[in-house]
Amino acid sequence: MSYFWSLAFLAAVPLVMAFPTGAPAGACVNLTPGHRYNASVIFPPQTGPSPYVLNVSKNMYTPSEELTVSVTGGSFKGILLQARLADDTLVGTFSDPPTNTKLVKCTGPGDSVTHTSTTPKEAGTSFTWTAPGSDVGNVIFTATFVLEYDEFWVKVTSQEIPSTDIDECSVNDPAPCDTKNGACENSAGSYSCSCNAGYKLSTADGFTCNGAPWVTVNSALIISLLCMVFVATKQ
Template identity: 35%
Template sequence: MVKFLSAFAVVLASVASTFAYPTGAGTCNADATAIHYGMGFTQNPSGFSLSASSAVYTPGTPLTITVQGSGTFKGVLLYATLDDGTTRVGTWQIDSGFRSMPECTGSDPAASITHSNPNVKNAGTTFTWNPPASASGNVHFQGAIVPDMPYFDIFASVVLAPAAPPAPVVTTTTTVAAASSSSPAPAPLVSATSAYAVSSPVVVTTTTTVATVTVTATTSVAPAYSATRRCKA
């Protein structure tokens, strides 16, 4: 009887472990030790990884993070941090089958995303991440995945650098006086403006003025000389 009860307890423990976190990650951090000892899961290489749609991020421009690999998974935890590994930045677009994590204090509830059901999800699933309003240095995407409970794996971090700011535009203006051949009055000015990008924040203004010069040349030509020779009769 005791042996039967012990075996039954083991089965119950296994069932509880398998279905304990069907509506979200049981932790806010992708920490192998915490997941193993706190949640009772076993870490096992899964072959899953993360990839980003860009090597850099631009404030105000969403990008996608994709779960790469083969096969399926049931649970996931994703978030982005600064170089300190703790300050979470940006927010996630919450699609069907996933939810934000308001239980993770100290950051925007939408700064972390997890599954909302234990349904099977396919490799290639994408998540849309919205960068912070201003660039704050490198961003590290971290997370954990549960291919099939009670097994989990930790994603290798994907690091994105902030995009370079756009080059400032410099305007150059050239002023030229139009030529006049008959009037001594000042000629109207004609301005041409061109813009080009430079690699450093600098403002350059160039003005060139060409004076009006009128040259009159007079050439005198002597009349043709005609001579008549007289002859005696």
């Protein structure tokens, strides 16, 4: 009889499934922890406003620049933090995770940060993020915060952080292209060199414009002479 009641008691106890040492791999895409009440019931996220705010140290970024993302709004036990583009692509890398957190790989090494224990992380906890080496567009930091296993907020976002492209053609002295015999054209995260008519871009350095400008001049002279001959024959 006691065995029967023991089974009945265990059946009535909720099956709490949390992830105290970090977010599961399945949370990488939708950032939902997947905490279960029992085998068939998953705790839903909070629907009200999040008490947590993601603050970014700068309102713009340049390629390879380090930014700091800090959390305000109170302590939290669990976190999964990422930097995303509008299409949810993960970009950049985190480094030097604070105490009780770690770097994880969702699509690439260090593209996400999560907790290593349920020890509360205090408000003001900050994370270091390095932007990609090229301009990838506007970035939004996105996180899930867990206060208790049945109380969490999903996809809390920062303000949109636009990119600031460096115009290599104007900031470098001398310019990275042969501007005497060609031109420098800036592009997102890069630049390209071109040459004037009669010149060719050096395959050795991709910078120097080599050529014989007299060819162009002589061509014009020949055309002029031919025109003069044509006019003379008509007279």
